[in-house]
Structure formats: structure tokens, C-alpha cells
Amino acid sequence: MREALEGSQAIARAVALCRPQVVAAYPITPQTHIVEGLARLIADGLLAAELVSVESEFSAASVVLGAAAAGSRSYTASASQGILLMSEVLYNISGLRIPVVLTCANRAVSSPVSIWNDHQDSMAVRDSGWIQLYCADNQEAVDTTIQAFRISERTELPVMVCMDGFTLTHTLEPIDLPEAAQVDAFLPPFHFSRTLSSVAPLSQGTLVSPEFFTEMRYLQHRAFDAAEREILETDRDWGHLVGRECGGLLHVEGDREAPVGILAMGSVYGTLKDAHQAGLLGRHVRLLRLRSFRPFPAEAIRRACTGLADLLVLDRALSPGSGGIVAHEIRSALYGVPGAPRVANVVVGLGGRNVPDGIFREMLDSLEKNPPAFSFFDLDPRKLPDPGPDASAPSGSLFSPR
Amino acid sequence: MVEIRIHGRGGQGNVLAAYLLATAAFLEGKYSQAFPSFGAERRGAPIAAFVRIESTPILRRSQVTAPRYLILQDHGLLRIAETVTGLVREGAILVNSPDSADTIRSRLGEEGFSIDPSVRIASIPATRLAMELMGRPIPNAPLLSAFLSLTGILSADSLVQALSGRFSGDVLQKNLSLVKAGGSLVEAGLWKETVNA
Amino acid sequence: MTSSEPPSPSVDWAALRNSQPRFSGMESGHGACQGCGQALATRLVLEAAGPDVIVANATGCLEIFTTPWPQSAWTVPWIHSLFENAAAVAAGIEVALRAQGRKTRVLAFAGDGGTFDIGFQALSGMLERNHDVLFVCFDNEAYMNTGIQRSGSTPHGAWTNTSPAGKVRQGKRHFKKDLLAIIAAHGIPYAATASVAYPSDLRTKVRRGLDIEGPSFLLVHSPCPLGWGHDSALTVAVDRLAVETGLFPVLEMERGHVVETMKIRNPRPVREYLELQIRFQHLLGDSPEAREEREHLQALADANIERYGLRAEAPGPRDSEGADTVRRGGSRWG
Numbered sequence: 001m002r003e004a005l006e007g008s009q010a011i012a013r014a015v016a017l018c019r020p021q022v023v024a025a026y027p028i029t030p031q032t033h034i035v036e037g038l039a040r041l042i043a044d045g046l047l048a049a050e051l052v053s054v055e056s057e058f059s060a061a062s063v064v065l066g067a068a069a070a071g072s073r074s075y076t077a078s079a080s081q082g083i084l085l086m087s088e089v090l091y092n093i094s095g096l097r098i099p100v101v102l103t104c105a106n107r108a109v110s111s112p113v114s115i116w117n118d119h120q121d122s123m124a125v126r127d128s129g130w131i132q133l134y135c136a137d138n139q140e141a142v143d144t145t146i147q148a149f150r151i152s153e154r155t156e157l158p159v160m161v162c163m164d165g166f167t168l169t170h171t172l173e174p175i176d177l178p179e180a181a182q183v184d185a186f187l188p189p190f191h192f193s194r195t196l197s198s199v200a201p202l203s204q205g206t207l208v209s210p211e212f213f214t215e216m217r218y219l220q221h222r223a224f225d226a227a228e229r230e231i232l233e234t235d236r237d238w239g240h241l242v243g244r245e246c247g248g249l250l251h252v253e254g255d256r257e258a259p260v261g262i263l264a265m266g267s268v269y270g271t272l273k274d275a276h277q278a279g280l281l282g283r284h285v286r287l288l289r290l291r292s293f294r295p296f297p298a299e300a301i302r303r304a305c306t307g308l309a310d311l312l313v314l315d316r317a318l319s320p321g322s323g324g325i326v327a328h329e330i331r332s333a334l335y336g337v338p339g340a341p342r343v344a345n346v347v348v349g350l351g352g353r354n355v356p357d358g359i360f361r362e363m364l365d366s367l368e369k370n371p372p373a374f375s376f377f378d379l380d381p382r383k384l385p386d387p388g389p390d391a392s393a394p395s396g397s398l399f400s401p402r
Numbered sequence: 403m404v405e406i407r408i409h410g411r412g413g414q415g416n417v418l419a420a421y422l423l424a425t426a427a428f429l430e431g432k433y434s435q436a437f438p439s440f441g442a443e444r445r446g447a448p449i450a451a452f453v454r455i456e457s458t459p460i461l462r463r464s465q466v467t468a469p470r471y472l473i474l475q476d477h478g479l480l481r482i483a484e485t486v487t488g489l490v491r492e493g494a495i496l497v498n499s500p501d502s503a504d505t506i507r508s509r510l511g512e513e514g515f516s517i518d519p520s521v522r523i524a525s526i527p528a529t530r531l532a533m534e535l536m537g538r539p540i541p542n543a544p545l546l547s548a549f550l551s552l553t554g555i556l557s558a559d560s561l562v563q564a565l566s567g568r569f570s571g572d573v574l575q576k577n578l579s580l581v582k583a584g585g586s587l588v589e590a591g592l593w594k595e596t597v598n599a
Numbered sequence: 600m601t602s603s604e605p606p607s608p609s610v611d612w613a614a615l616r617n618s619q620p621r622f623s624g625m626e627s628g629h630g631a632c633q634g635c636g637q638a639l640a641t642r643l644v645l646e647a648a649g650p651d652v653i654v655a656n657a658t659g660c661l662e663i664f665t666t667p668w669p670q671s672a673w674t675v676p677w678i679h680s681l682f683e684n685a686a687a688v689a690a691g692i693e694v695a696l697r698a699q700g701r702k703t704r705v706l707a708f709a710g711d712g713g714t715f716d717i718g719f720q721a722l723s724g725m726l727e728r729n730h731d732v733l734f735v736c737f738d739n740e741a742y743m744n745t746g747i748q749r750s751g752s753t754p755h756g757a758w759t760n761t762s763p764a765g766k767v768r769q770g771k772r773h774f775k776k777d778l779l780a781i782i783a784a785h786g787i788p789y790a791a792t793a794s795v796a797y798p799s800d801l802r803t804k805v806r807r808g809l810d811i812e813g814p815s816f817l818l819v820h821s822p823c824p825l826g827w828g829h830d831s832a833l834t835v836a837v838d839r840l841a842v843e844t845g846l847f848p849v850l851e852m853e854r855g856h857v858v859e860t861m862k863i864r865n866p867r868p869v870r871e872y873l874e875l876q877i878r879f880q881h882l883l884g885d886s887p888e889a890r891e892e893r894e895h896l897q898a899l900a901d902a903n904i905e906r907y908g909l910r911a912e913a914p915g916p917r918d919s920e921g922a923d924t925v926r927r928g929g930s931r932w933g
Contacts, residue, residue: 004428006421021698022691050694054687055724062684062721066655066691069678072698074691092680137461167463171437172421174428196676196692198651198703205656205679206666267463274461354465 012037021072024052024063030165031105057082061089073190080107094129099152116352123317224295249297254287261286275357298333308341323374346377406453410475419542420451426560498528544584629672630664634831636821647802657685657713683717686725711752739823751776764881783855789815796839828877840872845900862911862918
């Protein structure tokens with residue numbers, strides 16, 4: 001049924017439709033409305049779940065770890081510092097191959113402190129062994145959340161549903177929430193193959209010597225191959241059920257034959273697509289939306305880049321001293337591919353900086369001026385203590401104050 | 403696409419106002435989007451919220467930097483340059499103020515903000531109304547009602563429906579009386595011609 | 600066997616006892632050091648808890664020596680997550696079992712590092728939220744798994760690799776954290792201390808903790824021959840002295856109030872306890888510093904005896920000399 005819902009409320013309702021038995025969370029902006037929504041659903045008797053309001057994100061992740069290991073579908077949500085505080089547990093959950101779903105209300109990471117949106121938090125745990133799916137809008141966040149439980153439980157890998165903090169979590173828009181019967185048909189009751197039980201006792205989380213460690217890690221890595229197939233299949237099945245798909249691993253649209261492409265993750269893609277439809281890009285452009293960052297769909301990326309001369313990759317997080325993070329992986333996927341496009345990398349919209357629809361054309365224009373491999377596209381040199389070198393950077397328009 | 407920016411102070415129900423407008427639009431079968439400017443949520447701090455209304459799905463997620471309409475829940479915010487920044491030609495400003503539109507226009511001039519002569523200005527004493535009818539200084543319901551009456555972009559019924567989805571009992575009744583009172587203070591359809599301009 | 604029947608002299612109770620199959624939650628063949636107090640304590644805890652339990656284990660020796668993959672010493676369902684989250688993982692297991700209507704009991708195991716220090720926040724949260732979990736801390740008073748570093752539980756004056764004794768320092772400068780007082784401040788239904796020198800007392804407390812609904816906490820003093828530097832054969836003797844000197848008070852609390860203590864029949868001088876352990880050797884000499892620290896430790900022990908009223912008025916079956924010889928299996932433990 002279609003309703004006008006705040007993103008966070010929509011996620012709370014979507015989670016409730018998946019009938020989790022345990023929800024554990026610790027408040028952090030901008031995740032709070034999701035958990036508050038779940039708390040109200042529980043208080044009103046609309047969701048039969050145990051809500052564990054823990055004393056830290058570390059315990060939030062630990063509680064869902066224990067609860068899922070004991071055989072209950074479990075959910076948590078966090079952001080920013082919370083994700084980083086959880087990070088040790090995140091690795092552990094994945095290594096134990098425990099199915100759990102987490103919503104990351106993407107937010108910058110301190111310092112400097114910022115409550116606003118970018119992708120630094122989820123990028124910081126990209127190697128933790130979690131599936132990471134990035135959502136372009138709230139409808140997709142709802143659909144992806146429901147899909148995430150199935151993907152997680154089928155692959156025995158935890159899934160992080162990444163939705164932009166505020167930009168999505170606090171935006172009210174029309175949402176089509178599926179019927180409970182639809183979700184029940186799509187998502188069978190929780191079953192974990194290694195449930196802790198005194199009837200069939202197992203030891204989990206044991207010490208693994210060098211003799212076996214590599215094999216364990218290999219199996220974890222291989223599970224992501226299976227996850228690629230599972231993500232695609234689950235999205236297709238969901239499409240058959242409700243008539244909407246979320247873009248699988250990588251969604252390509254726009255001018256599919258264009259020699260220039262832009263790749264983005266998350267909600268900024270909506271603004272990009274809007275600019276494309278409104279003719280603001282000034283040229284034919286292929287649009288690539290990366291939905292699955294883990295597993296990283298290298299093969300799909302190579303296919304999607306066929307015929308491209310230039311690919312502009314937007315990063316909304318930074319690896320200081322290196323550059324954008326997504327772009328590095330895109331370059332790596334394209335390495336050695338005959339006729340692979342040049343990849344230009346810009347970081348934009350850090351710490352909640354507005355990404356206006358006019359910015360994309362400037363980025364594309366800059367491609368014609370031999371841009372640097374990496375740049376801060378929306379940097380305002382006037383705000384620097386010593387604007388000199390940046391203000392006189394060769395790619396002048398890149399740094400035009402905005 | 404109609405783009406609206408609502409300015410106010412923390413605690414005045416800004417985000418709620420934006421959500422109500424977007425919900426009312428949704429109830430009329432339109433596509434809509436509402437979100438806050440994501441300021442730190444301190445009471446009294448200046449904050450903004452954005453609304454977009456369109457007949458087709460809305461894709462863009464950038465902040466509203468060139469609004470057609472400004473709704474100001476606190477006329478003290480007229481002193482801040484950001485409040486009127488980006489307002490389009492032939493746009494309009496609805497201010498919660500006991501002062502007349504002309505007084506507000508001249509005050510904007512005194513502050514040094516250049517307001518295009520094509521911009522329309524209207525005002526209603528929404529806080530006073532809210533105090534009288536609800537006993538609390540929450541001006542959003544009468545302002546939204548006046549805004550819908552002036553522009554005709556959505557019906558007052560839809561606003562009533564949106565309010566009914568959020569409130570009940572005494573609070574709802576008081577809000578409904580505020581809607582009625584707010585709408586009657588302006589000339590219905592006065593800004594109508596700007597809607598599809 | 601019913602306790603109402605008086606033992607008949609014609610029955611060899613010890614032989615009968617030893618012929619009974621006894622539940623063992625942690626099997627032999629694990630890799631603990633000889634005389635490991637924690638291994639002994641764990642076996643006793645699980646004996647009392649029985650098979651219908653799930654254990655959440657913090658990182659530490661116990662996890663290491665019981666689970667060298669692909670082997671495991673555990674016959675009960677067991678999960679090790681991390682160092683600092685045993686209480687939170689146990690809490691998660693407990694809510695899941697509650698949601699599913701399963702009656703299995705939940706235990707959390709941690710060392711003193713995972714309890715007093717790095718795991719304290721999660722423990723406090725678990726107690727505050729009233730999870731039905733028995734948290735057992737095996738207290739060997741230092742980070743032994745990493746090679747003997749001081750913890751918040753290390754006693755004053757004790758040598759460790761990060762509180763070494765030297766020309767100007769006499770071991771750990773700070774006091775052992777009064778964890779029990781902090782636990783008591785949570786007002787939980789049941790908290791107790793126990794010693795591996797008093798197995799039947801320990802087992803009784805495990806059963807009591809599991810019987811009570813809500814969180815319970817058990818601090819088990821568990822000597823580490825390697826870290827304390829005592830003879831592996833003397834684990835029980837050393838721990839008995841910890842109790843009999845008053846340095847480790849054995850007691851029970853309900854809702855934060857002490858309701859039972861193990862009286863000390865013949866309080867022993869602290870020096871006897873110190874003499875058995877290398878970690879205190881630097882305190883045994885005649886230097887003024889050593890003498891001062893010794894007196895200091897004796898004063899701490901005396902203060903415990905006063906604070907908890909540990910001095911026995913008359914010999915009793917549950918005092919420090921009666922407790923481990925009465926009731927069951929005396930010959931087995933004697």
C-alpha cells in the first residue's frame with residue numbers, strides 16, 4: 001500500500017514485515033528514527049520482537065550476534081561512530097557466518113565531527129566481510145531491507161543496507177509498502193544451520209591455527225561469489241512479486257551507447273538521473289549505479305564499461321593520502337581490459353555538503369581538460385588557510401567556488 | 403515542479419510543516435518529497451525544511467536552493483540573508499508576522515536584501531492565532547492553511563486529512579480550528595497565477 | 600540418594616559416588632597448563648549447571664585451550680565472539696531463547712580482564728537490563744593469556760610483566776578493583792564469590808545463580824600456576840590460603856546485600872599465602888619497602904575480615920575448614 005512516509009519510518013515498517021524476533025540498537029543520529037519506529041510498533045503490539053536497548057553499539061552488534069546464533073532473526077541499525085565502534089563485532093559476525101541485517105544510516109566520521117551524510121562509515125568497514133548494498137531512494141531502501149534478510153539467511157553472510165543519513169532517512173515521500181502476506185511468501189521463517197542448541201551442541205568461534213586459517217578465509221571469500229548470484233536472484237524474485245526491482249548488483253541506464261559514463265552510489269544518483277532527464281548534462285551520458293559494493297561485481301562493471309572512453313566515478317568518502325575508495329576498486333576491475341575507459345575520480349558531498357544538480361555538467365566538462373586522476377570537486381579554496389596551491393590548480397574549473 | 407522552503411526555529415514544527423505539505427500532496431495523488439535542512443536540532447536555532455511537489459516521480463535529492471515559495475514561521479528570520487537566498491523571480495513569501503506585507507517588504511530593504519519587485523509577500527499573525535486557539539506558539543497549521551489558500555496548489559481538505567493522520571483528539575481539533583482560521587485571513591487564489599509560471 | 604536417609608556404614612559412599620556418571624561440560628584432553636585454576640573452575644561450574652545450557656565465552660585462555668580447531672573440549676553449545684562482549688552475546692542469546700520460548704539457561708564466561716576491565720561496560724549493561732544470565736568471572740588476577748600483564752583485578756603489590764618489581768617499584772601500585780561492590784550497586788538478585796578450593800560451595804552457588812530469575816554474577820578465584828608462580832600441585836592449597844587469609848572473601852549477596860559469608864575458622868597470616876607465589880617474592884625480604892607492603896597486604900586482609908565479619912565464632916560445617924570436606928565426594932577433593 002502506498003503511504004507518505006519518512007524514510008526511517010518506512011524502514012521500521014519494512015523490518016517489522018520481516019518479523020525479527022530480536023532488535024538491538026544504540027541511539028545515534030541519523031539512525032534514531034528507525035529504532036524509535038520499531039519501538040513504537042512493538043509498544044503497539046504490531047511487532048512481536050524483543051527490543052534490547054543496549055549501552056553501546058558494541059553491545060548492539062554483540063546482542064544480534066548472540067541472538068541470531070541462538071536461532072532468532074535479528075536486526076540492528078547504526079551510523080558513523082557507531083559503525084566504527086561496532087567494527088570489531090562486524091568482522092566477528094561475518095567470520096562466524098551469522099546472518100544479521102543492519103541498516104547503516106550513512107554519516108561522516110569524526111573528526112571533524114559532522115552529523116551529516118557521506119559514506120565514510122560504511123566504507124571504513126568495507127573489509128569486514130559484510131555484504132553492502134547502497135540504496136538510491138527510500139523505496140529501494142524498503143525493498144532492499146526485505147531482500148537483505150533473505151540474502152543474509154541464504155548466504156550466511158551479514159548484510160549492511162546503506163541508506164544516506166538525513167537525505168533518505170529523514171525524507172518523507174510516497175512509499176509502497178508490501179503486504180505482510182507478500183513478505184511472508186518471500187521470506188521463510190528464520191533458520192540458521194548452526195543454531196546454538198543443547199540438543200545438538202556445537203562450538204563456534206574456535207581458535208584456528210595457521211594450518212587452517214587460510215582455508216577459513218577462502219571459504220568466507222568464496223561465499224561472496226555465491227552472494228552475487230543470490231543478490232541477483234533475490235532482486236529478480238522480488239520483482240516478480242511486487243513489480244519492482246532494485247538494480248541487482250549494478251544498474252546501467254541513461255544513454256547506454258554513450259562514450260562517457262558516470263558511476264555513483266546512494267541517493268546522489270537520483271539527483272544525477274534527474275539532471276540527465278532534464279538535459280542538464282549537455283551531452284549523452286551513460287549512468288551507472290553501483291548497488292552492491294560488497295560483493296564487488298567486477299565482471300558486471302567490466303561489461304557495463306564496454307565502449308566507454310571516460311568514466312567519472314563519484315566518491316562520497318575519502319581514504320586520506322590515497323583518494324576516493326570506489327574509484328580505486330573500479331580501476332582495479334578495469335585493469336588490463338583492452339579499451340578500458342579512463343577513470344576520473346571526484347570526491348563530492350562530504351559531511352553533508354549539498355550536491356546540486358548543476359554540478360554534474362561541470363564534472364563532465366572537466367573531463368575534456370585532462371583532469372587529475374583524483375580531485376575534491378566541491379572544494380572551496382577561499383575557506384582554506386592558504387588557498388594558494390589549490391586555487392591555482394591546473395584544472396581551474398574543478399575548484400570553482402560554489 | 404513546485405519547490406518550497408520553510409524557515410523557522412527549532413521547536414516551531416518546521417519539519418512537521420514540510421511533512422504535512424508533502425503528505426497533503428500525496429493524498430491528492432501527486433508525488434512529493436519533504437526533508438529538513440538537517441541542522442543540529444536545538445530549540446530556537448534557525449532551521450529550514452524543503453518540500454517538492456510534482457505530478458511525476460521526484461528524483462533529485464539536492465537541497466532546495468531556488469524555491470518558488472518561502473514560508474517563514476518566524477519573522478525574526480528576515481534578518482538572516484540565507485532566508486531569502488535563491489528565491490526565484492515571481493516567487494512569493496508568506497510570513498508569520500503581525501506586520502503588514504508592505505512593512506515586511508520595506509524591512510527586507512532596510513536589511514539590504516534585494517527582493518525582486520515581482521516577488522509577492524503576504525503575512526498572517528499565526529503565532530497569535532495559535533496562542534489564542536491552542537495555547538501554544540506553534541504557527542505551522544495556520545500558515546500552511548493560508549499558504550494553500552493563497553496558492554491553491556492543494557486543497558485545505560488534504561491538509562486536514564494529513565493532520566488527521568498525525569494527530570487525534572483535542573490536539574487535532576485545535577489544529578483544525580487553526581487551519582480554518584489561518585485560511586480565512588488571506589485572499590483565496592491571490593497567488594494562483596504563479597503556480598504554473 | 601535422598602538426603603533424609605542417614606548414611607549407612609555398610610555403604611562405601613565414596614566408591615558409590617565415584618562410580619556415578621557425572622556430567623562433564625568440558626572434557627579432559629584440553630590444553631590447559633597443569634594445575635590450571637580456570638580449567639578446574641570451569642569443569643565445576645558446568646558440572647553444577649548441567650547439559651541444558653549455552654555458554655558465551657570471552658576471549659582468553661579458556662577459549663584458547665579448549666578449542667584448537669577442529670577440536671573442542673566442550674560438550675555444551677558454546678560460542679566465543681570477542682574479548683569484551685561475552686555479557687552482550689549472552690544477553691542476545693537469552694532474549695532469543697525467550698522469544699522462542701526455550702528454557703535453556705545461559706552462561707557467560709570471562710576472565711578478570713574480560714570482566715573488570717574491557718568487558719565491564721557490556722557486563723554492567725547486561726545486569727542493568729535484567730537479562731536472565733549467569734555471568735561467571737574466572738579471576739586469576741592478571742592478563743595471563745597474553746603473558747601476565749596487570750589488570751584491574753591484580754592485587755596490590757603483585758608482580759606482573761607490566762607491574763614489575765624493581766629498585767623503586769614494588770609491583771602493582773594500585774588496589775584490586777572492588778568489583779563486587781560495583782556489581783552489588785546494580786542491585787541484581789544474586790551475586791557471589793567462590794574459590795576453586797571449595798568445590799561444593801562453588802557448585803551450590805552456580806545452581807543458586809541459575810535458579811534465580813534475572814542476572815546473577817559469580818566471581819571465582821582461580822589460581823594461575825604460571826602467572827602466580829606457584830607449584831602446579833598447589834592450586835587448591837594456594838587458593839584455600841587466599842580465602843583463609845581474608846584476602847579473597849567468599850560470600851553471597853542478594854539485591855546488593857551480603858546474606859552469607861564463608862567464615863574463616865583459623866585466619867592465616869598473609870605471609871603464608873605470599874610465600875607460595877613468585878609474584879609476591881619481592882615482598883618477602885627485610886627491606887623497609889617489602890615490610891611495608893607486606894604489612895599493607897595484611898591490613899587489607901584484616902580489613903576484609905572486619906568488613907564482612909569473616910571470623911568464625913565456632914567451628915561450622917560451612918566455614919573455611921568444613922566447607923570442602925562435608926557433603927559430597929570428600930575423598931575425591933580432599
